[in-house]
Amino acid sequence: MGEHPRTLTIDAAMSRALELAARGPAHGPNPRVGCVLLAPAPHGTGLPDGASPDSLDPHPRAVLAEGYHQGAGTPHAEAAALADARARGIDVTGATAVVTLEPCAHTGRTPPCADALVAAGVAEVVHAVDDPNPAATGGAHRLRAAGVRVVRGLRAAEGEELLRVWLTAVRRDTPYVTLKTATTLDGYVAAQDGTSRWITGTAAREHAHRVRAEVDAIAIGTGTLLADDPALTARVRAHGAASAEALAEHQPLRVVVGLRGIPPTARVRGPGGELLHVLSRDVSQVLGRLAEREVRHVLVEGGPTLATAFLAAGAVDELHAYVAPVLLGGGRRVVGGLGVATIADAHRFRTVEVRRVGDDALVVSRKSVEGRVG
Incomplete structure (x- = not known):
């Protein structure tokens, strides 16, 4: 030692x-x-x-x-x-x-x-x-x-x-759930034509990859998979290189949630963590499958449909909200309908950290202990 x-x-x-x-x-x-x-x-x-x-x-x-x-x-x-x-x-x-x-x-x-x-x-x-x-x-x-x-x-x-x-x-026998979002100041994750790369800057994306390297699994929905074709790897800046990236030593389990198939050429089938396709839209079933594999921490990265499902199920423990100083004025919202009709029913979290990440801001919030929780 x-x-x-x-x-x-x-x-x-x-x-x-x-x-x-x-x-x-x-x-x-x-x-x-x-x-x-x-x-x-x-x-x-x-x-x-x-x-x-x-x-x-x-x-x-x-x-x-x-x-x-x-x-x-x-x-x-x-x-x-x-x-x-x-x-x-x-x-x-x-x-x-x-x-x-x-x-x-x-x-x-x-x-x-x-x-x-x-x-x-x-x-x-x-x-x-x-x-x-x-x-x-x-x-x-x-x-x-x-x-x-x-x-x-x-x-x-x-x-x-x-x-x-x-x-x-361990106490509840389901993974801890962190939901990651990356939005404009006015709450959009994509423009009206569906484009979303890149809302946040390089520093925010590098930070997000460091978080990926610390979790057991990353989850996205099949809609995001088909639209964006992400690799779902944790990447770090290569030693001595100004821009080149390499795979981090730890690669989380790559989880795709939904009923549609994963194309044989999808990037999630490439180098990186093991791939798990959960053929379900039920959040409790997804968490149950992950618990069976001893996943303690899952990072839900999207898109809006999956994020909404986890929030509506009350399954989100922590939010990582990256906010970019960008305005779109329209497009796709970060979260869909949650059945909230009045402010008293809002899903509330408590802020534990606000950090500047390049030109963007990261707000880290955790499930509130009072009122309705997300």
């Missing part, structure tokens, strides 16, 4: 663990998790099982090792930290493990982390967020059964925010 801080309080160790977790990939079926192993508590200062995070030992301790999860099939954060300790020749008996997510208790691609911590002789585990995954939960119970003291909820809000997408998907 390279160099790490020499000493940290438990609270600061959780901040470090959150920082480590954020280094892991945002895409994939597994959560981003970080772990810091601290030296044993001085005699008599260890916490009782179930203690409040507010009563944690405020004194700095030596950092023994650390680790984070680097993606599906790689060691979990706790296992990575234990491996870091072994590589350094460090005995972690009696140590405190500070972890962003409750250690898992199931055997998947890797053994249970709770068992690994017990086997290593760890005496205390402090975690930020309880694991909601029914297949993995129970780690805290297994630790306690083995005599390990467990404290939960340290920096829980920060842990929840880091894992927001994954937690949402």
Whole structure:
């Protein structure tokens, strides 16, 4: 893992663990998790099982090792930290493990982390967020059964925010849905003749591709496929090139929704992510198919028919609205009818970020907790 801080309080160790977790990939079926192993508590200062995070030992301790999860099939954060300790020749008996997510208790691609911590002789585990995954939960119970003291909820809000997408998907067993739109100032996605390239500028399109590289799947309707023939790839600027682009390392699943066929020469059949054609117009069926494939985050890119369907179904968790300083005065709207007759029935979101992207603006909004939600 390279160099790490020499000493940290438990609270600061959780901040470090959150920082480590954020280094892991945002895409994939597994959560981003970080772990810091601290030296044993001085005699008599260890916490009782179930203690409040507010009563944690405020004194700095030596950092023994650390680790984070680097993606599906790689060691979990706790296992990575234990491996870091072994590589350094460090005995972690009696140590405190500070972890962003409750250690898992199931055997998947890797053994249970709770068992690994017990086997290593760890005496205390402090975690930020309880694991909601029914297949993995129970780690805290297994630790306690083995005599390990467990404290939960340290920096829980920060842990929840880091894992927001994954937690949402796992808790309800359907993917987190981000809807992307790119419109003119007056709300159009295409001119009256159907042309739409390019409403937004280069910087906005590059940002959109960086988002694609962080999601598990991109979805469009068959109408958009036939009209625009998109490749649905995540592209990045090639190293050392002013304008050339290359495929990003991670390519999301390409999802086409609708009953019409995909032409054999369509660009979605070319290099990029796997192609999935969902022969349905039912949003719940689409999300169900994606959940079966462990898709945690799907980016819905259009067109207006698919966007309207997801909004009308109340399935959109987050909006990425790119707005260009362009006026058309007519054309195709970004969203069709939503059955809203009065302002009280409006689909409301809360703005979490407004960013200038080149000459365009990006407004990021999330599902509102009050009133009717989109």
